[in-house]
Every structure is written in C-alpha cells, then in structure tokens.
Amino acid sequence: MSEIALQTEVTRALRALAIRGEPMNKTVSVKMVVMIDREGLKNMPKGMGRSEQLKWMAASLRTSLKASRHRGAVRSRSVRSLLENSRAESGEVSD
Numbered sequence: 043m044s045e046i047a048l049q050t051e052v053t054r055a056l057r058a059l060a061i062r063g064e065p066m067n068k069t070v071s072v073k074m075v076v077m078i079d080r081e082g083l084k085n086m087p088k089g090m091g092r093s094e095q096l097k098w099m100a101a102s103l104r105t106s107l108k109a110s111r112h113r114g115a116v117r118s119r120s121v122r123s124l125l126e127n128s129r130a131e132s133g134e135v136s137d
Contacts, residue, residue, distance in 0.1 A: 076103070
C-alpha cells in the first residue's frame with residue numbers, strides 16, 4: 043500500500059470517528075485488524091532480515107474493501123471451478 047493510499051485510509055477512519063462523535067482534539071485509542079494471507083507469506087523471498095520482511099509485508103497491505111473484493115474473486119473462481127469439475131464428472135458439456 044502506498045503512503046498516499048495509507049493516508050487516505052487514515053483520513054477516512056478519522057472522519058468515521060468524528061461522525062460517531064469521538065473527540066478530535068485529544069488522543070483516542072483505536073483498534074485495527076490486520077489479516078495475513080498465508081499463501082502470500084509463502085511467496086516471501088527466503089533469507090530476508092526482519093526489517094526487510096516487515097517492509098515486504100507492509101507493501102502487501104490492502105484496504106478492507108480491496109481484501110473483500112479479493113476474497114470475493116477467489117470465492118467466485120473456486121465456485122466456478124467446482125461447477126466445471128462437477129459438470130465434467132457428470133459428462134455435461136461446458137458453456
């Protein structure tokens with residue numbers, strides 16, 4: 043995620059807090075969730091130091107919207123693949 047994209051997400055989060063009535067003139071504690079894709083971790087180059095690993099992982103961060111779209115695309119491909127395999131096994135002709 044680029045610095046500009048990260049700033050955009052932080053701005054959106056702050057706006058949402060302001061809308062909820064959180065005080066904007068003092069420190070507020072906020073929890074965020076970061077999900078790690080196991081398959082993505084398998085693609086991490088071997089032999090990297092801890093600092094390099096953190097930079098590599100930070101570059102792969104996505105917004106929740108992008109992650110949701112990615113999961114939807116993966117789910118859609120999985121369902122399509124299952125249907126195609128089922129049709130092939132039953133002898134149906136694929137479109």
